[in-house]
Amino acid sequence: MFIPAIEGQGTEEQKQKWLPMAHNMQIIGCYAQTELGHGSNVQGLETTATFDPQTDEFVIHSPTLTSSKWWPGGLGKVSTHAVVYARLRTDGQDYGVHGFIVQLRGLDDHSPLPGITVGDIGMKFGSGAYNSMDNGLLRFDHVRIPRNQMLMRLSQVTREGKYVQSDVPRQLVYGTMVYVRQIIVSEASCALSRAVCIATRYSAVRRQFGSENGGPETQVINYKTQQSRLFPLLASAYAFRFVGEWMKWLYIDVSKRLQANDFSTLPEVHACAAGLKSITTSATADAIEECRKLCGGHGYLSCSGLPELFAVYIPNCTYEGDNIVMLLQVARFLMKTISRLVSGKMPVGTAAYLGRVEHLMQCHCEVQRAEDWLKHSIILEAFEARSARMSVACAESLSRFSTPEEGFGEISADLVEAAVAHCQLIIVSKFIEKLQQDIPGKGVKTQLENLCNVYALSLLHKHLGHFVSTGCITPKQGALANEQLRSLYSQVRPNAIALVDAFNHTDHYLGSVLGCYDGNVYQKLYEEAWKSPLNDTVVPDGYDEYIRPLLKQHFRTARL
């Protein structure tokens, strides 16, 4: 993030000076924004950058303990430079948070420069995961940097200390945000597909109960309880992949518009990226742990690959925007969109359905038989109606409070649910759009149809309360969806292994004994066990010191 920060917020001159050095590894840079006491609220950062007109320098300082920079990756032990976000003070005023390039360590001996305190923040979740890198802390004691190390593309401080805003539109920075979040969504699909691949393959190997006449027991993947937990996750891995691909298009589209000074789609795109980042990462984190449980006891072994996958993945729910904060941003967008409908402003893109809100508030689901739930149009309308009705209900609740802000705080849990409904609709609709394209490979489309329906109907079953209590579907129709879901599981079952093989993960990449391609799980588990360092000796270290005295009743006098 050191380089993108300079690319996005640096002047041409700054880019020409700093980027080649960073690219050639003559310096190692990191992005130092988060502080010990400040994460989601970037405007609350405390580090100060005070302009000193006498020397033409900024004085970077950490005025409080909570202003210590905290978490940046590689900051603690490796980086020589950082883009530091600090409150710009000049001319007797606070101009809010800006970026500054600050050198942290000497290029000859790597010692921290005067006024710089830098170190590692300590151990983190898991045995490997982010423990294989340092996350740093950083404090400044009146560290001076030249004025030209403030990133000055969007605003400048003159030699005299005057603050000047450039005419570069601020909205341009949102482009990078969409780009980063699109990558996170794609990575969610990737992480989820790994977990699902492991759990699916192992579920076909593992047998338990159901032996008839002394024959082999039943493969656990054949149990409906296993299918009802596993197959929605398999469908989600595909769903997130397709919505990730679509987000790539979205990023390109919005970038083009931004370059042409067209900011019309930006609020919708921003809400979309924030919401999808949130629900795909939350769902993926939960799904990895569910896949571990689906592997029974052996999922708890490190060699299952799932503990490490989980420990590495879960920070996604917090970084680049805490998932609940993201959903509240989506909710704000939805409330604004609805409030503007009365003035005839038609919503665009993924919010376009809200333009049909009158219809969606009164439409009736036409499902009469379980198979009716296979129709895309029916699924789509149910999801649109549910999302629209939940948003409208929130908007009505808000109007009963004396100020919108008070209402927004009070019903924020409901707003989060409305935002989730909206984002799930986006994913369902992008899956359906994908199916309207040409899909190469014989029979592939049928399988994807099944997964799309599994994805949508399992969400409908999970959030049945929303669908039924908003009147979008009747209890009877909910039961029919559940019945159809069971039948879909039976259709997915014969292709489940092929559908995870299609992710094309190598055994090396999966890093899981349980998920190995050839299914020779038990042999590999047994071989892996013998690699445990505890097995280096047959009689364990410490036997003479601890175990033997115990067994021989040679207790020492207690020394406590």
Added chain:
Amino acid sequence: MFIPAIEGQGTEEQKQKWLPMAHNMQIIGCYAQTELGHGSNVQGLETTATFDPQTDEFVIHSPTLTSSKWWPGGLGKVSTHAVVYARLRTDGQDYGVHGFIVQLRGLDDHSPLPGITVGDIGMKFGSGAYNSMDNGLLRFDHVRIPRNQMLMRLSQVTREGKYVQSDVPRQLVYGTMVYVRQIIVSEASCALSRAVCIATRYSAVRRQFGSENGGPETQVINYKTQQSRLFPLLASAYAFRFVGEWMKWLYIDVSKRLQANDFSTLPEVHACAAGLKSITTSATADAIEECRKLCGGHGYLSCSGLPELFAVYIPNCTYEGDNIVMLLQVARFLMKTISRLVSGKMPVGTAAYLGRVEHLMQCHCEVQRAEDWLKHSIILEAFEARSARMSVACAESLSRFSTPEEGFGEISADLVEAAVAHCQLIIVSKFIEKLQQDIPGKGVKTQLENLCNVYALSLLHKHLGHFVSTGCITPKQGALANEQLRSLYSQVRPNAIALVDAFNHTDHYLGSVLGCYDGNVYQKLYEEAWKSPLNDTVVPDGYDEYIRPLLKQHFRTARL
């Protein structure tokens, strides 16, 4: 489990011989049941114990790779003996799984005895957790033990090799199972209370957004989104504690009955213990991770205490009965109970409400205003009606299949949901029963009332689909419950810290910088960071070897 196994299944003679040795640590024993290929299905174990009448011995053998004993704690490196579960073969017949005392290692040098292969199964989830003990693997190559090392309280093999069953009722072994599961439920409350204590205290320290006129930001515990995630978990910690206490009584009661050869309550007690084990441990595992997320980024630090708590806790969902298998056992009990209603057999204990099934199928919830949801009778009837209706719907579905077994497999996911509904009812009802007792301490009862209502109404909100689609409540009543829940959160808020302080966890026991009693979180985080081994040197190890050559552009020729 070595000692309880001998106590439960050993003869008087065996108890007198082996228990003193185990108690005095002259031998170290473990309980070796689970195999590489067999966990939940104990009857599928493959290890064999074949009686040889010529030598009056059993031959213990591992005929396949999957028959290797796998997971027993302390088996790999420490234990000298094990109670090994193996298929008893004598007289040309297989009599199923029985327990045998087998010596594994010599008492003089701790070497594995001839025919014994024993070792550790390798690393597990987390950095500490269960990695601080060995979990073992064990294989037998025709290992001979004397006949009198078969645990013979319930059945015997005579000198001639004849299999004889004693008249000791088999049901007695269920007593121990209830005992163990009661402990697991109590421990769920304990683990959950630790996580909730950490997250609640830190939520009062952490501030983010909402600063007015330059004042401090808002404590995150004041956000409704935080409350709606945190307070139901706080309420659950109390709920699980009370249901755990009640289970202690249940264990004593059933033990007395078993001793008097009264087996009438056993099926109900067994279903109850299985179900409560399942839903309290699943809820607690999820809750610990949710508490971690509620602590934002800092929850990911090891010093938050939450990663370790999670890694240590999650095996509870799998061991002593996989949680889904447990719920299917509850569902079987519910289906049996309902099928017997027609013959006038009235259910007892926690299933007694099913005796009022006719009323529960047609009753209407009387809630008209949000405050009506505070009435215990209304909450209880809603939970009873929902559980009864879900069970009856499953029973009706089952009757449409050609065999009950086929139906049970096909709708097992629905059966699991019905079992969850039944178990949640038990917890809600025991919380309400607790409140009908005398509660010492001024104002304590009011706080517990609030938590009880939070627990029940948050479940109702989470499972709204079940309540509404079974017609137990109307959508309007669901919305009123949600409204009441918001108001309850406001009432819990001022006492939230006191309610977690009441768990009386010391800072040492909590092991969490974020959850420290004095709230001096940031200072402690900062001090803790400097203890990281990476901070032992200012310039990191490896600088000269890796970082300096990079920065100085002294690239070596690639050796790949």
